[in-house]
Amino acid sequence: MTFDPTAPDAAAVARTYELDRRHVFHSWSAQSALDPMVVTHAEGCYVWDGRGRRMLDFSSQLVNTNIGHQHPYVVEAIAAQARTLTTIAPQHANDQRSRAAQLISERAPGDLNRVFFTNGGADANEHAVRMARLVTGRPKVLSRYRSYHGGTQTAINLTGDPRRWPNDNGSSGVVHFFGPYLYRSHFHATTEEEECQRALTHLRQVIELEGPDTVAAVLLEAVPGTAGIMLPPPGYLAGVRELCDKYGIVFIVDEVMTGFGRTGAWFVCDDEGVVPDLLTFAKGVNSGYVPLGGVVIGDRIAQHFADRVYPGGLTYSGHPLACAAAVAAITVMEGAGIVDNARRIGDKVLGPGLAELQEKHPSVGEVRGRGVFWAVELVTDRESREPAAPNGGSSPVMAEAARAAKELGLLLFVNSNRLHVVPPCTITEEEAREGLALLDQVLTRVDTAVRQSGLIAAPAELAATRSDS
Secondary structure (H helix, E strand, C coil): CCCCCCCHHHHHHHHHHHHHHHHCCCCCCCCCHHCCCCCCEEEEEEEEEECCEEEEEECCCHHCCCCCEEHHHHHHHHHHHHHHHHHHHCCCCCCCHHHHHHHHHHHHCCCCCCCEECHHHHHHHHHHHHHHHHCCCCEEEECCCCCCCCHHHHHHCCCCCCHHHCCCCCCEEEEEEEEHHHCCCCCCCCCCCHHHHHHHHHHHHHHHHHCCCEEEEEEEECCCCCCCCCCCCCCHHHHHHHHHHHCCCCEEEECCCCCCCCCCCCCCCHHCCCCCCEECCCHCCCCCCCCCCCCCCEEEHHHHCCCCCCCCCCCCCCCCCHHHHHHHHHHHHHHHCCHHHHHHHHHHHHHHHHHHHHHHHEEEEEEEECCCCCEEEEEECCCCHHHHHHHHHHHHHHHHHHHHHHHHCCEEECCEEEEECCCCCCHHHHHHHHHHHHHHHHHHHHHHHHHHHHCCECCCCCCCCCCCC
């Protein structure tokens, strides 16, 4: 019997919701305020809710379903692996881990050719930082404000957005600096070139004032994702690479959100011609079908541990089911030209379409992005650029945006004063235009809300419209 997602079992849906509210503790949320949507089915770029409504997934869930939902080739690869070898301890070799490491290394830039597998992006960044500190013997790690690196203890301290605040030790060896963000420039820049050079000068000054011999690593998202999808200006990543080389600092690039096609390239740093010492990944490597992340390691770091024990590991490092999913997902992406599709959709549909919406809707301050990785920044006044919600918080305007999108059948990734347009890399032109048409309706309601609302903002910790990452 074929499953019909438009006719869900109402009793089963109600039971799912009731058990969730009784027993599930949700992340990044005040528990009593939650009203989670029950999802019964997903396929391609769509999900179905407990009422049988089909919704276009312009969020890729948490920006990870790069090959879309329920890709049959990947689903079958997981099932086939489960029939063969479901799990094995990481000290033993298994064919799927070996093959996944090869495929990832072949797509990583330069000499990055060894993979330490983790369960996700946060622990990938944890281990990358640990490696950098062990190799250099230095304690400090520099990361930018407006960044997100994960929810574990080291990773959340490295994070540069308000989710860090309740867990910030203030003494964990983390130093934050300002990265380039021309729309809200910290450097009074008026051009991308000025923003790039002034941001690099600022980073150099931070390194020198902190003491270069105390800095183990600079950790950067290739493109900050949850914090706003601010594309680095041309030359910025290369400039950071040069500063790290000058002072003997390990350069770590976090491609957890950008990797594996999201921006229309396998990796942003490779697209920019930059080779970091360590590259972290997760999310898109297998579209989140089974949890997987990792650190891709260059020669400098690998040689350090050639005759020294690396003091770290995970029970599920290189789990066969997760790696089988990665092998299948990368194979599909390569064979079907999915990375090229992401770039084409961005260039041909999303970029021009979002620019038109910016012209049409006064609540849109800026749109920015690449591939299938875009942010729509909402403001209450274009002249002053006053954000429609505080950093890390919400407001009536953003609540209306989230409510309208859901009502219209569009899933968006919402954070602070931004709507993130981040559909699967497999999205078609027709589906992308469908999403833009729905977003147009959402922004019409936002324009009205901006005119009518007193903009009384909710504190960050009570924000109800913010997405997880």
